[in-house]
Amino acid sequence: MPVLATARHLIPGVPVMAEQHENGTMRRVVWSEIFPWLKIVRAFRLAISARGLILGALGAIIMATGWWLFATAFCDFSTKSDATDWLRPYARCPWTAMTRDAASETPGLPSVSPSDYARDVLQPESTDAAWRPHGAVGSPARLLTKPARAALMSHGVARDLVCLILCGLWGVAVWALFGGAICRSAATQLAADEQTGAAAAVRFAWRKWPAYCAAPLMPVGGVLLAAIPVAVVGLLMNWLGLLVGGILWPLVLAAALVMSLLLLGGLFGWPLMWGAISTEGTDSFDALSRSYAYTFQRPLSYLFYAIVAAVIGWLGWLLVQNFAAAVIWLGYWAAGWGFGHDQLSTLVHGGKELSTMGKVGAGLIVFWTGCVKLLAVGYLFSYFWSASAAIYLLMRRDVDATQIEDVFLDADGSEPTGELPPITKDQMGAPVVGSENPEAAKDTPQQGG
Numbered sequence: 001m002p003v004l005a006t007a008r009h010l011i012p013g014v015p016v017m018a019e020q021h022e023n024g025t026m027r028r029v030v031w032s033e034i035f036p037w038l039k040i041v042r043a044f045r046l047a048i049s050a051r052g053l054i055l056g057a058l059g060a061i062i063m064a065t066g067w068w069l070f071a072t073a074f075c076d077f078s079t080k081s082d083a084t085d086w087l088r089p090y091a092r093c094p095w096t097a098m099t100r101d102a103a104s105e106t107p108g109l110p111s112v113s114p115s116d117y118a119r120d121v122l123q124p125e126s127t128d129a130a131w132r133p134h135g136a137v138g139s140p141a142r143l144l145t146k147p148a149r150a151a152l153m154s155h156g157v158a159r160d161l162v163c164l165i166l167c168g169l170w171g172v173a174v175w176a177l178f179g180g181a182i183c184r185s186a187a188t189q190l191a192a193d194e195q196t197g198a199a200a201a202v203r204f205a206w207r208k209w210p211a212y213c214a215a216p217l218m219p220v221g222g223v224l225l226a227a228i229p230v231a232v233v234g235l236l237m238n239w240l241g242l243l244v245g246g247i248l249w250p251l252v253l254a255a256a257l258v259m260s261l262l263l264l265g266g267l268f269g270w271p272l273m274w275g276a277i278s279t280e281g282t283d284s285f286d287a288l289s290r291s292y293a294y295t296f297q298r299p300l301s302y303l304f305y306a307i308v309a310a311v312i313g314w315l316g317w318l319l320v321q322n323f324a325a326a327v328i329w330l331g332y333w334a335a336g337w338g339f340g341h342d343q344l345s346t347l348v349h350g351g352k353e354l355s356t357m358g359k360v361g362a363g364l365i366v367f368w369t370g371c372v373k374l375l376a377v378g379y380l381f382s383y384f385w386s387a388s389a390a391i392y393l394l395m396r397r398d399v400d401a402t403q404i405e406d407v408f409l410d411a412d413g414s415e416p417t418g419e420l421p422p423i424t425k426d427q428m429g430a431p432v433v434g435s436e437n438p439e440a441a442k443d444t445p446q447q448g449g
Helices: 036-047 050-074 085-092 094-099 114-122 136-151 158-192 198-207 209-240 242-280 284-297 299-339 341-348 356-400 438-443
Strands: 018-020 026-029 423-425 431-433
Touching (some): 036 050, 036 356, 050 085, 050 094, 050 198, 050 356, 136 158, 158 198, 209 242, 209 284, 284 356
Antiparallel strands (some): 018 026, 423 431
């Protein structure tokens, strides 16, 4: 009798599954059982898929376009405002604002010398800081929380506050659809290894769009409700003097404690809300409770998974960024052999007066180059939402002891559910596994009782 069936016989308490030869020796260890955080590595693989890159790029440019409209309508950039100054790049050109972290075109075209090409393209030093990641992996989280953080600095300026509220709501609305679709696709792939098409993922996100939108806004609503009695105390202090404020200040601190807890849980737990809705097919209330529970009950686990995700995402960003740069520069390099490197550089970068058709052609070259950059930026958002789904599955496993493989399927009838074949009866009335194809069932030999 073989003695070694699983690695648990060697290392008690470690959930390591292993296969064995006939002589009982161990053949393979399932490393994902030893290191469950390897799910995050799979999230990177999903993030660089065409579906993830396109959805991420579309969401990014649509969000930036909305911010451009709000900044143009409400912001006065002739005077400096700490609350809205970050919108200045979007007011100029949303396309440029979203692609500034991607592969950048340094002045001139790459030399025909392989050594110069490797130096300028693969190891750019500096003509443009955008080549360096400088925290680009965390840019989705920073961007989506920027309106809320900036609102706290608005100091009650009505125009700035309205602009920031609209920017925040627009960002939530956009990523409730695109982020929800990316997260849904990643959740089904990571949990059940089921492929969810882009159309099915978008339909799921559209159906759950109110839940995706409401979940992150609930903590904000709670903060506003808790702030109302504090504002009332402020009015009493203004009317009756500081003595009233001193007497009622414990109530102010209690309300501030509630607001702090709501903001803390919302700030760190909101990505898990997308994971909860995408994995469980649940509503915003359940997503909110799960995100807060997982954040406060396992903060160190959450921190560990976030660090792992950041490291993997950063390495992936180096790959994606430099690959996009290589595509852009090799295109210029190859075209320059026929058109002339110096001439192409001068025309594309506006160093020479062009005819109308020439301007259109140069604009199209810049546009298609920008599409490559935008796809690179799409990776940042695609990875962020895919990693959020992976982290949610891992946190659910740690807190609720739920198997990672558990995921809500068949949301709209287009996703595979792995249903069992129907049970039918043979000629003698005995139950047999039937076939959905009647013709195939007739050709199948029947067994008598």
